[in-house]
Every structure is written in C-alpha cells, then in structure tokens.
Amino acid sequence: MxxxxxxxxxxxxxxxxxxxxxxxxxxxxxxxxxxxxxxxxxxxxxxxxxxxxxxxxxxxxxxxxxxRSRTRQPRTAADGLPALRSAVMDMLPLDAESTTANRVWISSWDHALADPQFQRDHARRYADGVERLTALVQAAQKCAALCAGDARLMATELHSFALGLIVQAVLDPANYSAVQQVSLLEDYLARLRPTHLSR
Amino acid sequence: MxxxxxxxxxxxxxxxxxxxxxxxxxxxxxxxxxxxxxxxxxxxxxxxxxxxxxxxxxxxxxxxxxxRSRTRQPRTAADGLPALRSAVMDMLPLDAESTTANRVWISSWDHALADPQFQRDHARRYADGVERLTALVQAAQKCAALCAGDARLMATELHSFALGLIVQAVLDPANYSAVQQVSLLEDYLARLRPTHLSR
The missing domain is CATH 1.10.10.60 (Homeodomain-like)
Known part of the structure; x- marks a missing residue:
C-alpha cells in the first residue's frame, strides 16, 4: 500500500x-x-x-x-414551470459530473435486471422520480403554467422522455450536447403549456 | 456433449x-x-x-x-398516425418476446459504454431509429394527422420517450403493463395532433 x-x-x-x-x-x-x-x-x-x-x-x-444523487444541489427552488424544468434538468447529463452519474446509472441496469432485489430497488427509485414530477406538474397546473390534464400521466411521460434522453445523450454525446438536450426539453415543455396553439 | x-x-x-x-x-x-x-x-x-x-x-x-430486431415482423404498413403509433409500439416491451429483446438491449449499454466501438455502433442504431421516426412524423404531418413543427425535433422527443418508457417498463413490469404503456403512448401522441386543444 x-x-x-x-x-x-x-x-x-x-x-x-x-x-x-x-x-x-x-x-x-x-x-x-x-x-x-x-x-x-x-x-x-x-x-x-x-x-x-x-x-x-x-x-x-x-x-x-x-x-451521491441525493446530495447533489438541485438547480433552483422556484415554483411553477421553472421548478419542473429545473427538476428535469437536474436529471439530464448536462455537465461532466451528471454525465458520470448517469453513465453509472445506465450501467447499473444490467445488474439490476439479473437480481430481483436490485430490480425492486430501481423500480422504487423511478417510481419516486415520477412521484416528484407529478407534484411539480400539479403545482404548475395550479398556477396555470401547464394545461390541465392527468398530472400523473403527464409526469410519467415526462419522466420517460427524460430517461430516454439520458440514454441517448450518454451513448451519443456528439449529437446530444447540453444545449441540444435543453432545447429538446424546452420544446417538450412548450407542448404542455396552455399558450401552446396547435398549428 | x-x-x-x-x-x-x-x-x-x-x-x-x-x-x-x-x-x-x-x-x-x-x-x-x-x-x-x-x-x-x-x-x-x-x-x-x-x-x-x-x-x-x-x-x-x-x-x-x-x-433479431430487424427480422421481427412490424405491426402494420398503414400510413399517417397509425404508422407512427405502430413503429413506437414495435419498440415497446408489449409481449414476452419484445420484453426479452428490450431487456437484452438495456443490459448491453453497460458494455457499450466501456467500449468505444460498441458505443459508436449503439449511437448509430439509435440515430437510425430517430431517422425512421422522423420520416413517419413527416408523412403524418403531410396528411394533417400531426400538427406542423420541426419533424426531427418531434421524432427525437418521441424516440426518447419510447426509450425511457422501455427502461421503466422492463425494470418495473408491475406498474407498466402493455395496456398502460399503450395508453401512455396514446396520450403522448394525442398532444401532437392538430385536433388537440390545450385546456
């Protein structure tokens, strides 16, 4: 030693x-x-x-x-849509530290799927993530920053979108820069806003 | 032997x-x-x-x-929104066979991330997936089944949504049955339709 x-x-x-x-x-x-x-x-x-x-x-x-994920400082404590946006940004691999953390998460799935206990723990973690987003969607709906609708459904879809974007960004960083990830998120959230008019 | x-x-x-x-x-x-x-x-x-x-x-x-993924029979050859829906349904773990295939895909990411060549191959596969969805989004826009907008952006978001839903469904099958996955997809696609009125 x-x-x-x-x-x-x-x-x-x-x-x-x-x-x-x-x-x-x-x-x-x-x-x-x-x-x-x-x-x-x-x-x-x-x-x-x-x-x-x-x-x-x-x-x-x-x-x-x-x-490590729990102790990371969240981006902002604002309300409404900014809070929801920040919560998703906190998940995304936008800098070196969160890229490493996400790379490790993704790599953990192989083991989790081969071990029922680890798999249950993972399922619980992602259910918690959906829960957190659901509360933020409801809060944003209350201040009319998001259109009405089933908050849990919207949160589950947003959580899936974030999870899939993480996978794509970690596997293909050249095509998913931080700027590109955020612009995909902005576009996604824009469709949930009451001001969004379908063309 | x-x-x-x-x-x-x-x-x-x-x-x-x-x-x-x-x-x-x-x-x-x-x-x-x-x-x-x-x-x-x-x-x-x-x-x-x-x-x-x-x-x-x-x-x-x-x-x-x-x-194995390539040789699986796609769901339908219809046009417009049904074709887009089918393409995403073909990705999702809706039956035992596709659950196994998706479980293997997810488990492959750990190795892919530790090997530049495998990682490039994966990035290329997912880029191809986005490409396919982009063409289907454009076709659905042409027959006015989807609202206008940047087709590639919409396809990339939809692809991320599908990828994340796959991860959640494979890790947590109890909370993501085939019926639940499809209803999440329907809700997602409904927001892309020109008939969707924000409330």
Missing part, C-alpha cells in the same frame, strides 16, 4: 471513491475487487476486508450512486 | 440460441463461456471454438440482437 492507513471512516471514503472511479470508467461490468484495489493503490486484501462478494460490491455501488 | 454434432451452420444456430437464452436470463454480465456451454449442454471447448475472447462474445451478442 502506497500510503499510511487512515482511520476506518477515511478508509471507507477511499473505497467509495475508488468504486466510483471504476464505475465511471468501466461500468458495473468492470467493477471487480482487483480493479477497486488498483484504483486505491492497495492490495486486494484491503478491498475484501470491506466486501465479501461481488453482489455486496454491486449493492454498495448502487447505494453510493443513490446517496 | 448430450447430442450428436450437426453441421457447422446448425452448430452456429445452437450457439446463437444459447447466447440469447443466457442474455435473456442473466444479461451481458452473466454472458460467460461457461454459461453459454452450460446452456448448450456442451463443453467450454465447443464455445471457445467459436469465440476467442469475452469481447468477441459481446460483439456477437450485439449483432445477434440487431439481426
């Missing part, structure tokens, strides 16, 4: 950082004890001190992903 | 079927020489006769996925 042992909490922080770096570069498929050890410049023994199995590593990585 | 050796083409078909079954159950992460051999009731030697490396297996699986 290249550096002195810190206390247990420091070391856990090092493990978290190493797991994150491996995920960002090689995805869940590349997340092995060996890769984590290499990233930490430590022996595999140090890593196995923390993780008993590949499944434990994956579970830890998913928790890490969720806690 | 449990059965007599067929000719080379038969055997390649067996390999393809085994790769597909492993992908459907365990995703790309579970796609190992050992798993393929087990599925074929063959020795790992038979499998390594076809594949030199994990990357070769993954490449083969991605090609298999693409050729």
């Amino acid at each position: 290249g550096r002195p042992k810190g206390n247990h909490e420091d070391r856990r922080g090092d493990v978290a950082e190493a797991v994150w770096q491996v995920l960002a570069t090689d995805g869940f498929n590349g997340l092995t004890i060996r890769a984590i050890a290499r990233q930490m410049q430590a022996t595999t023994g140090v890593v196995t001190h923390y993780f008993g199995s590949k499944r434990e590593i994956v579970g830890y990585a998913l928790d890490l992903l969720e806690s | 449990g059965r007599p050796k067929g000719n080379h083409e038969d055997r390649r078909g067996d390999v393809a079927e085994a790769v597909w079954q492993v992908l459907a159950t365990d995703g790309f992460n579970g796609l190992t020489i050992r798993a393929i051999a087990r599925q074929m009731q063959a020795t790992t030697g038979v499998v390594t006769h076809y594949f030199g490396s994990k990357r070769e297996i993954v490449g083969y699986a991605l090609d298999l996925l693409e050729s």
Whole structure:
C-alpha cells in the first residue's frame, strides 16, 4: 500500500471513491475487487476486508450512486414551470459530473435486471422520480403554467422522455450536447403549456 | 456433449440460441463461456471454438440482437398516425418476446459504454431509429394527422420517450403493463395532433 492507513471512516471514503472511479470508467461490468484495489493503490486484501462478494460490491455501488444523487444541489427552488424544468434538468447529463452519474446509472441496469432485489430497488427509485414530477406538474397546473390534464400521466411521460434522453445523450454525446438536450426539453415543455396553439 | 454434432451452420444456430437464452436470463454480465456451454449442454471447448475472447462474445451478442430486431415482423404498413403509433409500439416491451429483446438491449449499454466501438455502433442504431421516426412524423404531418413543427425535433422527443418508457417498463413490469404503456403512448401522441386543444 502506497500510503499510511487512515482511520476506518477515511478508509471507507477511499473505497467509495475508488468504486466510483471504476464505475465511471468501466461500468458495473468492470467493477471487480482487483480493479477497486488498483484504483486505491492497495492490495486486494484491503478491498475484501470491506466486501465479501461481488453482489455486496454491486449493492454498495448502487447505494453510493443513490446517496451521491441525493446530495447533489438541485438547480433552483422556484415554483411553477421553472421548478419542473429545473427538476428535469437536474436529471439530464448536462455537465461532466451528471454525465458520470448517469453513465453509472445506465450501467447499473444490467445488474439490476439479473437480481430481483436490485430490480425492486430501481423500480422504487423511478417510481419516486415520477412521484416528484407529478407534484411539480400539479403545482404548475395550479398556477396555470401547464394545461390541465392527468398530472400523473403527464409526469410519467415526462419522466420517460427524460430517461430516454439520458440514454441517448450518454451513448451519443456528439449529437446530444447540453444545449441540444435543453432545447429538446424546452420544446417538450412548450407542448404542455396552455399558450401552446396547435398549428 | 448430450447430442450428436450437426453441421457447422446448425452448430452456429445452437450457439446463437444459447447466447440469447443466457442474455435473456442473466444479461451481458452473466454472458460467460461457461454459461453459454452450460446452456448448450456442451463443453467450454465447443464455445471457445467459436469465440476467442469475452469481447468477441459481446460483439456477437450485439449483432445477434440487431439481426433479431430487424427480422421481427412490424405491426402494420398503414400510413399517417397509425404508422407512427405502430413503429413506437414495435419498440415497446408489449409481449414476452419484445420484453426479452428490450431487456437484452438495456443490459448491453453497460458494455457499450466501456467500449468505444460498441458505443459508436449503439449511437448509430439509435440515430437510425430517430431517422425512421422522423420520416413517419413527416408523412403524418403531410396528411394533417400531426400538427406542423420541426419533424426531427418531434421524432427525437418521441424516440426518447419510447426509450425511457422501455427502461421503466422492463425494470418495473408491475406498474407498466402493455395496456398502460399503450395508453401512455396514446396520450403522448394525442398532444401532437392538430385536433388537440390545450385546456
């Protein structure tokens, strides 16, 4: 090991950082004890001190992903349509940090689909996301910034749109710059506004 | 091996079927020489006769996925809005076969993101998808079934919506039945119609 042992909490922080770096570069498929050890410049023994199995590593990585997403500062606290727009922008890969986080989310689906518990956790996370958007759609409808209609349906469609845009933008960054993503979102939201007149 | 050796083409078909079954159950992460051999009731030697490396297996699986998608019978050949609706329905996991195919697609993203060549192939596939939808949007606009507007923008948003809906439906089938997916699509398309009046 290249550096002195810190206390247990420091070391856990090092493990978290190493797991994150491996995920960002090689995805869940590349997340092995060996890769984590290499990233930490430590022996595999140090890593196995923390993780008993590949499944434990994956579970830890998913928790890490969720806690990182939760602690990110949301864009704005405004009401109405700006709040809804901001909530979706917070999901999109508009900068390096959120691109990394989204890349890791996408890569987690392979593992989640092969493990019922992980899959349930993911389903719950996305249901929470739809819930949050539903409340924002309702608030925007109240101040007449969005047209009336089934708020949950509108929120579910918007959530699907955001999720799919994330996938396309992460897989094809050349054709989905931040500017292009935001303009797609603006166009999408424009169609939900009462001022939108179909031509 | 449990059965007599067929000719080379038969055997390649067996390999393809085994790769597909492993992908459907365990995703790309579970796609190992050992798993393929087990599925074929063959020795790992038979499998390594076809594949030199994990990357070769993954490449083969991605090609298999693409050729399976291409050979699926599209829903209808109608024009206008029905053609657009059918094209999106052909993407969605509305039955067991398309659920399996979509599950495999989603699971492929982890590998695609860790390999520039695979990622480029994926980006090209999704760009082709947007292209196809753009032509259908334009055709529907011509017969006034869809309101005017930038067809590519509308198609890109619809493609994102479909992709995100696929992810949600595959991860959370209990909350995204075929009926629910189709009703989300109908609601989405209704907003693109010239008869849609914002309330």
